[in-house]
Each structure stands twice: as C-alpha cells, then as structure tokens.
Amino acid sequence: MRKQINQRQKAKILAAVVTVVLAAVTVCGILFTEAAMETDFLSRNQAPSAVHIFGTDWMGRDMLFRTLAGLSLSIRIGLLTAAISGAAALLIGIGAAVLGRKADASISWCIDLVMGIPHILLVMLISIACGRGFTGVVAGVALTHWPSLARVIRGEVLQLRQAPYILVAEKLGVSKMRISAVHMFPHLLPQFLTGTILLFPHAILHEASVTFLGFGLSSEQPAIGVILSESMQYLTTGKWWLALFPGLSLVLVVLLFAMLGERVRKLLDPASVHE
Amino acid sequence: MSLEAKNVTFYYRGRKRKPVLKEVNLEIHPGERVGLKAPSGRGKTTLCRLLAGYEKPKEGEVLLDGRPLGEYKGICPVQMIWQHPELAVDPLLRLKETMKEVEEPDLAERMESFGIREEWLERFPSELSGGELQRFCLARALGKEVRYLLCDEISAMLDLWNQARIFELLLRETDRRKLGILIVSHDEALLERVCTRVESLEGGS
Numbered sequence: 001m002r003k004q005i006n007q008r009q010k011a012k013i014l015a016a017v018v019t020v021v022l023a024a025v026t027v028c029g030i031l032f033t034e035a036a037m038e039t040d041f042l043s044r045n046q047a048p049s050a051v052h053i054f055g056t057d058w059m060g061r062d063m064l065f066r067t068l069a070g071l072s073l074s075i076r077i078g079l080l081t082a083a084i085s086g087a088a089a090l091l092i093g094i095g096a097a098v099l100g101r102k103a104d105a106s107i108s109w110c111i112d113l114v115m116g117i118p119h120i121l122l123v124m125l126i127s128i129a130c131g132r133g134f135t136g137v138v139a140g141v142a143l144t145h146w147p148s149l150a151r152v153i154r155g156e157v158l159q160l161r162q163a164p165y166i167l168v169a170e171k172l173g174v175s176k177m178r179i180s181a182v183h184m185f186p187h188l189l190p191q192f193l194t195g196t197i198l199l200f201p202h203a204i205l206h207e208a209s210v211t212f213l214g215f216g217l218s219s220e221q222p223a224i225g226v227i228l229s230e231s232m233q234y235l236t237t238g239k240w241w242l243a244l245f246p247g248l249s250l251v252l253v254v255l256l257f258a259m260l261g262e263r264v265r266k267l268l269d270p271a272s273v274h275e
Numbered sequence: 276m277s278l279e280a281k282n283v284t285f286y287y288r289g290r291k292r293k294p295v296l297k298e299v300n301l302e303i304h305p306g307e308r309v310g311l312k313a314p315s316g317r318g319k320t321t322l323c324r325l326l327a328g329y330e331k332p333k334e335g336e337v338l339l340d341g342r343p344l345g346e347y348k349g350i351c352p353v354q355m356i357w358q359h360p361e362l363a364v365d366p367l368l369r370l371k372e373t374m375k376e377v378e379e380p381d382l383a384e385r386m387e388s389f390g391i392r393e394e395w396l397e398r399f400p401s402e403l404s405g406g407e408l409q410r411f412c413l414a415r416a417l418g419k420e421v422r423y424l425l426c427d428e429i430s431a432m433l434d435l436w437n438q439a440r441i442f443e444l445l446l447r448e449t450d451r452r453k454l455g456i457l458i459v460s461h462d463e464a465l466l467e468r469v470c471t472r473v474e475s476l477e478g479g480s
Contacts, residue, residue: 163362164363165362167329168412168416171327171329171351172350172418173349
C-alpha cells in the first residue's frame with residue numbers, strides 16, 4: 001500500500017525546502033558579490049543567453065550575479081530587521097500587558113500612532129534621519145514593523161494571564177520566573193515565530209521600495225532596489241531583462257517567505273494538529 | 276479561625292451599577308462543609324474567585340483568620356478546584372511536569388490514593404478523561420498548607436459514577452484533615468446530602 005503523507009508532513013517538507021532555497025540564495029549572493037561588481041565592456045547590454053542567463057547591463061555586469069547578490073543583501077537586511085522588530089514587539093507587547101493600565105494605554109497609543117502613518121513614509125523619514133545607507137534602511141524598517149506583532153503579543157499575554165492554569169500555578173506557589181518560562185513562553189512562541197517570519201516579506205519589500213526611491217542603500221551596492229531603479233533608464237530602449245528578472249526574483253523570495261510563515265504557523269498551531 | 280467574605284461587593288470593569296455581588300457575607304470554619312446554591316449568573320463562581328484571591332473585592336474584604344488573604348505569600352492556604360479541569364492544567368505539559376511544580380514529598384502517595392495511575396503522569400491532559408483529570412487537580416490542590424478548598428461545580432460535567440467517586444475522595448480527605456470546604460452546585464439534593472450547611476446567593480444583578 002502507498003504510504004499517505006499528511007498535511008503536517010507536507011508542511012514540514014515544504015518548510016525545509018523553502019529554508020534550503022532561501023539559505024542557498026543568501027550564500028550564493030555572498031559568494032558572488034565580487035562577480036556582481038565585475039564589469040566587461042565587451043559584453044554590454046546582452047539579452048539573456050546561455051552564457052548570461054539573466055543578460056548583462058550597460059556596464060557588462062552579469063545580471064544573474066547582480067540579482068543573487070541583491071537578493072542575498074535583501075534577505076540579510078530582512079533577517080536583521082525582522083529579528084530587531086520581533087524582539088521589540090515581544091518586549092513592548094509583554095510590557096503593555098504586565099506593566100499596568102497607564103503603561104498599556106501609552107504603548108497602545110504609540111502602536112496606533114505608528115500604524116496610522118503610512119509605512120513607506122516613516123521608513124523614508126527614519127532612513128534619512130539615520131544617514132541612509134545600510135544603517136538607515138535597517139533602522140527605518142526595524143522601527144516601523146513592530147506594532148502589529150506587539151499588538152498580537154499584548155493580546156496573547158493578557159489572555160494568558162487570566163488562563164486558569166496560570167492562576168492555579170500562582171496559588172500553588174510556583175515562581176513568576178517559572179510561570180513566564182514554562183507556562184507563558186511556549187504558548188506565545190507560535191504567534192511570535194509566525195509573526196516574525198511574516199515580517200520578512202514586508203521588510204524586504206520596504207527595503208527594496210525605499211532603495212528604489214533613492215532613500216535607502218547607496219547606488220554602488222548591488223541591491224534589488226538599486227538594480228530596479230537604474231534599469232528604469234534603460235527600459236524604454238528595449239532592455240527588458242534588466243528589470244524583469246530581478247523583479248520576478250524579488251517577488252519569488254517574498255512569496256517563499258510568506259509560504260514559510262504559513263507552514264510554520266500550521267506546524268505550531270494546535271488547531272491544525274489533526275490535519 | 277475561618278475564611279470569611281465580609282460585606283463583599285464586586286462588579287466587573289465599567290459595570291459599577293450592576294454588581295455581580297452586593298454586600299455578601301459568608302464564613303467557612305475548619306472542618307465545615309458549606310454548600311452554595313444560586314441560579315446561573317448570580318455570582319457563585321465570582322465569589323469562589325474572590326475567596327481564592329483571584330479577584331479583589333471592590334468593597335468589603337476577604338479575611339483568612341482575620342488577616343487579608345492578599346498578605347499570604349507562597350502556597351495559598353485557600354485553593355480552588357475549577358469546573359473544567361482541562362483548563363486548570365497546562366495543555367502543553369505532561370502531568371508529571373505539572374506535578375513537579377508542587378514540591379511536596381507526599382504528592383506521589385496522594386496521587387496514588389486518588390486513583391491516579393503512574394503511567395497517566397506520562398500523558399498530556401488531553402489524553403485523560405474529565406473525571407481522571409479532576410482527580411488529578413484535587414490531589415494536586417490538597418497540599419499540606421491547604422486549609423480551605425473551594426469546589427466550583429466540580430462534578431457538573433462528569434457522569435454519575437465519576438461524580439460519586441470525586442465526592443468520596445474529596446470528603447474522605449477533607450474530613451481526615453479537618454479542612455473547610457465550599458461546595459458550589461446546582462444540585463440541591465447533593466448539597467443537602469453532603470454539606471453541613473447550605474447558603475444561598477440572592478440579590479446581585
């Protein structure tokens with residue numbers, strides 16, 4: 001009889017494949033950073049071919065290497081910003097839930113304020129204030145992506161604090177440290193992990209958008225935003241490959257992250273245990 | 276010596292005009308079995324939560340031997356047994372890990388006397404029946420510091436056999452140790468049979 005694979009096993013396999021692909025893109029990008037900068041004026045503006053699969057640009061640089069280097073940079077920025085945003089959301093969310101009503105009201109007001117301003121505008125302003133470049137983009141994206149996750153964490157902690165098994169543990173003299181570590185954190189983990197992973201696609205897209213608009217990474221860095229921005233000048237002359245492949249790759253990476261987040265949610269969510 | 280609710284008034288946030296409990300008085304002495312009956316929504320569970328220290332009264336006070344309950348630190352001498360035992364144990368922990376939190380040498384022996392088999396402790400709460408889990412909760416709550424036990428409709432979701440078993444174990448242990456217990460139930464016949472005194476909650480919203 002053929003062995004059936006259930007939804008959880010499928011989710012595990014898919015999550016593993018997506019992780020491997022994203023890790024491979026990141027590593028390849030780092031390895032090919034030098035190659036992405038190499039110019040070859042003899043093979044300028046070449047359309048996609050067997051030698052240059054993604055074609056070459058106006059300086060003869062291989063677009064495959066540039067795309068990989070750009071994606072790698074985007075993923076690394078995404079990782080860093082999602083980690084900072086996730087940690088901030090965790091601390092702020094828990095703080096709002098446990099520090100009393102005044103702290104909760106102030107934090108909730110801040111969350112509403114940050115969520116009320118268009119993301120891209122705030123990322124641009126913070127990036128400019130921090131001197132643009134890598135630091136500016138990371139600060140901009142990291143400081144604007146925590147509110148939605150913080151709100152989720154706050155709600156979860158408020159609910160957990162009233163959970164009967166936590167009230168019982170308190171009355172049985174279990175220490176606050178153990179209650180937080182053993183009874184609260186494992187219940188928060190699924191929301192936290194899924195929320196943090198789902199920050200990646202936002203972070204990557206915002207990094208690329210801000211860079212594309214000229215408020216992010218500097219033009220000498222092979223970032224996807226820089227590649228797309230520069231290719232705009234050549235699109236009207238028929239060099240479609242300069243924007244198409246980097247743009248498609250960016251969309252693919254974003255979709256892969258979204259898929260990974262969805263699979264992780266499925267694996268950690270108790271409601272999907274029997275799927 | 277007693278556990279006492281003295282002129283206790285309680286309302287939930289924003290519902291001051293509709294208090295759940297209004298100037299309620301109740302006293303439980305060691306060794307006493309007090310029954311509490313009232314129609315649904317009259318604040319039986321809220322009173323249990325106040326007596327256990329899970330909520331603070333808006334007016335009045337809850338006293339244990341004349342001292343406010345909030346002054347007692349560590350293991351609380353007043354423990355509450357919940358109507359739904361599956362909510363009173365962490366669903367992500369095996370029972371033996373939950374059991375380890377109560378640092379008491381007699382606990383394993385007490386679990387055995389409550390009919391909790393050793394192999395059940397390897398299981399997660401969802402792998403036990405309601406009756407088995409309620410017995411586990413009872414055994415866990417009856418530590419040596421405990422002097423009062425609040426039983427909030429502890430047999431409401433159990434079959435007759437399990438109800439009888441739970442009460443047999445509960446009364447055996449509380450009588451032996453002269454614990455004061457409050458039994459909340461809709462079942463008036465049960466309260467009349469088991470309790471030394473039955474109180475009724477009137478008023479409220």
